[in-house]
Amino acid sequence: GENVEQHPSTLSVQEGDSAVIKCTYSDSASNYFPWYKQELGKRPQLIIDIRSNVGEKKDQRIAVTLNKTAKHFSLHITETQPEDSAVYFCASFHSGTYKYIFGTGTRLKVLA
Amino acid sequence: DVKVTQSSRYLVKRTGEKVFLECVQDMDHENMFWYRQDPGLGLRLIYFSYDVKMKEKGDIPEGYSVSREKKERFSLILESASTNQTSMYLCASMGGHEQYFGPGTRLTVT
Numbered sequence: 001g002e003n004v005e006q007h008p009s010t011l012s013v014q015e016g017d018s019a020v021i022k023c024t025y026s027d028s029a030s031n032y033f034p035w036y037k038q039e040l041g042k043r044p045q046l047i048i049d050i051r052s053n054v055g056e057k058k059d060q061r062i063a064v065t066l067n068k069t070a071k072h073f074s075l076h077i078t079e080t081q082p083e084d085s086a087v088y089f090c091a092s093f094h095s096g097t098y099k100y101i102f103g104t105g106t107r108l109k110v111l112a
Numbered sequence: 113d114v115k116v117t118q119s120s121r122y123l124v125k126r127t128g129e130k131v132f133l134e135c136v137q138d139m140d141h142e143n144m145f146w147y148r149q150d151p152g153l154g155l156r157l158i159y160f161s162y163d164v165k166m167k168e169k170g171d172i173p174e175g176y177s178v179s180r181e182k183k184e185r186f187s188l189i190l191e192s193a194s195t196n197q198t199s200m201y202l203c204a205s206m207g208g209h210e211q212y213f214g215p216g217t218r219l220t221v222t
Contacts, residue, residue, distance in 0.1 A: 001171065009152070034211075042215075043202070045213070089155060095209070098160065098162050099160075100157065100160075100206075101157070102147075103154055104152060104153060105155075
């Protein structure tokens with residue numbers, strides 16, 4: 001079946017450094033790629049997304065890039081802060097089937 | 113703000129019991145989803161519904177069923193709970209392409 005691979009599973013960075021999380025999807029018909037952040041004990045929440053007709057999107061310290069040819073997309077967090085510590089999930093979505101497929105998550109720890 | 117609620121935060125059931133998990137959303141969304149979340153496995157789709165009385169199997173539907181009698185309510189049913197169904201269950205409702213999650217139900221089957 002279709003899947004989304006996410007790497008790394010855990011990531012530790014020093015405060016102020018950058019963090020990059022990468023995902024690869026298999027369904028070439030996917031047209032929407034969101035990123036969700038789940039803080040400890042809380043529900044996942046959307047932090048940024050990108051559509052298949054866009055190569056890059058930025059929102060303050062976070063950015064997402066998409067390479068449709070390679071079926072890769074990545075989350076970039078710059079100037080990391082302790083409050084960025086959370087589990088991050090990438091996902092692919094196919095608007096024709098309403099199928100949402102999540103990656104397995106990356107636990108990011110920002111060390112003060 | 114979209115509000116998605118789940119009937120219980122914590123639930124303990126015995127093996128073989130029938131278990132109902134309920135999810136309610138207040139934004140008139142057509143699409144609703146049930147996931148289970150396990151460490152290292154991420155969010156795995158159990159079932160989703162794109163309209164009242166409509167349902168589609170996700171990736172791991174075995175041992176589960178669902179019910180969508182009203183647009184705002186999507187129920188997950190464990191017909192005969194087993195210990196391998198101990199997990200965190202998350203419901204979501206979708207507006208546009210964004211998923212809005214409920215707080216989750218941590219189910220323990222003993």
